[in-house]
Amino acid sequence: MPTGYYTHPEFQRHEMGHFHPECPERLQAIEDHLISHGLDGLLERREAPPATREQLERVHRPDYVDSLERASPASGYHAIDPDTSMNSHTLAAATLAAGAAVAATDAVIAGEFENAFCCVRPPGHHAEPDRAMGFCFYNNVAIAARHALRAHGLERVAIIDFDVHHGNGTEAAFRGDEQVMMCSIFQHPFYPYSGTEHLAPNMVNIPLPAYTNGMAVREVVETIWLPRLNEFRPQMLFISAGFDAHREDDLGQMGLVEQDYAWITGQLVDVARAHAQGRIVSCLEGGYNLSALGRSVLAHLKVLLER
Incomplete structure (x- = not known):
């Protein structure tokens, strides 16, 4: 069975200014590697559709969705915060990114x-239910997960x-929701300086110090994530x-390399095969x-x- 691959040309048109790290060239770098290693023809490509208002509002407040529509500039940039800006293509790209996940x-x-x-x-x-930040506008994975449930x-x-x-x-969207388990690793202390206090039972957050290497992350996955995931028995995984x-x-x-990402992905595929008919949707962050x-x-x- 093929792996689906969802993207859209509009994603290349969203940009937040020269030298911003979240740049259109990111997707071109991925495409170049797929072509040069012969994976391009093995994926089934589909063009992302836009998310509907109903789908967005399963996670985001209606007044927040309205505020992004009002903020979308006809030209130039509209700054949300010092790191996050909209150009005239941002709203369409964000809506398509959420639609791809759905x-x-x-x-x-x-x-x-x-x-x-x-x-x-x-x-x-x-992206929180009522706030854009950290280069993010709509929470693609959260919208997709809520869509699977609803x-x-x-x-x-x-x-x-x-x-x-x-x-x-994502934590803000699902904190305390018994239908959702969130497992995460992240560098700490580090932006956005969250995820370590007042954790709900469904949040399996593992803060790690700077320079943590792949072997330490693999140990976290084996000893903490996998037991919790197998106990929870998810019917679908979102990455x-x-x-x-x-x-x-x-x-x-941090100190991960591509072999660590491959190993983590393999562990998640095994969980999905055991409990979720192999079902995984992964979204680029x-x-x-x-x-x-x-x-x-x-x-x-x-x-x-x-796998």
């Missing part, structure tokens, strides 16, 4: 794919986040696939060293394709 969820649940990867930007896991009637889903930054927006914990990425100070990002996504996709 469409991938529909296709995987329908049995068209065992798993799917959403090669999207802007990323989503910092539209498809799943009872238990897991979200796994291995970005170098804590997924504060916030951030690759900025790579040792070559200057936006973090961070990763800002272009070479490391391309190599890491390639390693991630090889496992999704081959």
Whole structure:
């Protein structure tokens, strides 16, 4: 069964100014690695559709959705915070990124794919129900997970986040929700300086110090994540696939390499096969060293394709 691959040309048109690390070249670096290693033809490509207002509002407040629509500039930039800005294409790209995750969820649940990867930007896991931040506008993974629960009637889903930054927006959306388990690793103390206090029982957050290497992360996965996931028995897995914990990425100070991402992905595939009919939807989050990002996504996709 092929792996679905969701993307859209509009993602390249969203940009937040020269030299911003969350840049259109990120997706081109991924495409270049897929082509040069022969994976491009093994993926079933689909163009992302826009998320509907109903789908967005399963996670985000209606007044917040309205505020983004009002803030969208006809030209130039509208700054949300010092790191996060909108241009005239941002709102469309963000709506398509969320739509990609929803469409991938529909296709995987329908049995068209065992798993799917959403090669999207802007990323989503910092977007809270009523706040854009950290390069994020709509929380793509959270919207997809809520769609699986509400539209498809799943009872238990897991979200796994291995970005170098804590997924504060995803935690805000699902804190205390017994239908959702969130497992995450993140550098701490580090932006957004959250994820360590007043944890709900469904939040399996593992803060790690700077310079933590791949072997230490693998131990966390084996001893903490996997027992909790197998106990929870998720019916579908969603991955916030951030690759900025790579040792070559200057936006973090972690020590992972692409082989670590492949190993983690393999463990998650095994959990999905055991409890969720193999169902996984993975969405791109961070990763800002272009070479490391391309190599890491390639390693991630090889496992999704081959396992």
